[in-house]
Amino acid sequence: MTASSPSKRRGRQLDEIAVALPQRAASLLKVFLARTTVPLSRTEANVLAALAERPWRITELAARERITQPGVTLLVNRLEQRGWAERHVDASDRRVVLVTITPEGEEVLARLRAEYRALLHEEMATLPEEDVGTLARAIEIVDRLIERLEAHQR
Secondary structure (H helix, E strand, O other): OOOOHHHHHHHHHHHHHHHHHHHHHHHHHHHHHHHOOOOOOHHHHHHHHHHHHOOEEHHHHHHHHOOOHHHHHHHHHHHHHOOOEEEEEEOOEEEEEEEEEOHHHHHHHHHHHHHHHHHHHHHHOOOOHHHHHHHHHHHHHHHHHHHHHHHHHO
């Protein structure tokens, strides 16, 4: 074994994690959205969650979701048709239109989150205690990684 073997092995592991982590997160969400009683896409769910945080401009939502402004406009139109979002003129700048979540949208988001937690809880309850602890530790590690990556963006 050469001196660089542990380094090469670590490099391969980092490569595997870099590919697998986003794929697994996307797969988990895809499985959940296929089983939920709330009929919406991943992007619709993301936008609804963003609107629960604060009002957004269409341009901000497009940048956040990395889709075109016309694409977000269509998505917001669908959310409005379902009664989950509304457009309002910004009181501080009447040229600006803000998108907000409605009380019905908040209820739908709460139901979606509750269904997600119930699904995962049901499946994770069957795991050995050691695996549950490993998952909890992995979440802490991923949270720190996200914080570091976000700090590099600033």
